[in-house]
Amino acid sequence: MEAWQLAWINDSKGVALGLLMNRKICGFYKDEDDDWVAMLACHHGQHVRNNPPFTNRPWVESAEGRAEKLGVELNCVRCDRFEFPDGLALYKQTPEFSESSIPAGLLRDHSTKTGTWGLIKVREGQLHYTAGDHQQVVDESEAGVVVPNMLHSVAPVAQVRFCVEFYRKEEV
Numbered sequence: 001m002e003a004w005q006l007a008w009i010n011d012s013k014g015v016a017l018g019l020l021m022n023r024k025i026c027g028f029y030k031d032e033d034d035d036w037v038a039m040l041a042c043h044h045g046q047h048v049r050n051n052p053p054f055t056n057r058p059w060v061e062s063a064e065g066r067a068e069k070l071g072v073e074l075n076c077v078r079c080d081r082f083e084f085p086d087g088l089a090l091y092k093q094t095p096e097f098s099e100s101s102i103p104a105g106l107l108r109d110h111s112t113k114t115g116t117w118g119l120i121k122v123r124e125g126q127l128h129y130t131a132g133d134h135q136q137v138v139d140e141s142e143a144g145v146v147v148p149n150m151l152h153s154v155a156p157v158a159q160v161r162f163c164v165e166f167y168r169k170e171e172v
C-alpha cells in the first residue's frame with residue numbers, strides 16, 4: 001500500500017471521512033471561466049489552473065504538456081467527500097433485497113470498478129453502510145453513495161428493504 005493510501009483526512013468537525021482517493025487524469029477541458037480542468041477517472045473534474053505566480057502549471061497551456069499528464073494521479077477531494085458526480089446515467093439495478101435475502105457478498109467488503117458509482121436506496125427500514133472510516137445509517141431520506149474502488153459493506157439494522165443502483169458515464 002502506498003503512503004497516500006494510509007493517510008486519513010478529516011473534515012472541519014474532526015470526523016475522519018475515509019481513505020484519500022487518488023484518480024488518474026483521463027482528459028482535460030476548459031470551464032466557463034476559461035480555466036483548465038482535469039477530468040479524472042472517477043468522473044469528477046479538478047481545476048489545474050496555470051495562474052502564476054500563485055500556481056505554476058505552464059504545461060497545461062500546451063497540448064503536448066497536457067498529453068504528458070494523462071494517466072497521472074491526483075487526489076480527488078470530491079471522492080473523499082462521497083460526492084456523487086454530475087452527468088452519470090443509471091445502467092443497472094439490483095433486485096430488492098430484505099434483511100433475509102441480502103447476498104453474502106454485500107455483507108463483506110467489496111467494491112465497484114473504476115468509473116462505476118452506486119446508490120444504496122432504502123425503501124423501508126435502515127441499513128448500516130460502512131466504507132473505510134465512513135459510517136452511515138441509510139434510510140428512505142438519503143441514499144448511501146458508493147464510491148468507485150472503495151471497499152464497503154452493508155448490514156441490516158432490523159427489517160429492511162433496499163436495492164442498489166449502478167451509474168456510469170453516458171456514452172457519447
Ligand SMILES: [Zn+2]
Nearest residue numbers: 042044076079
Ligand atoms: Zn473523484
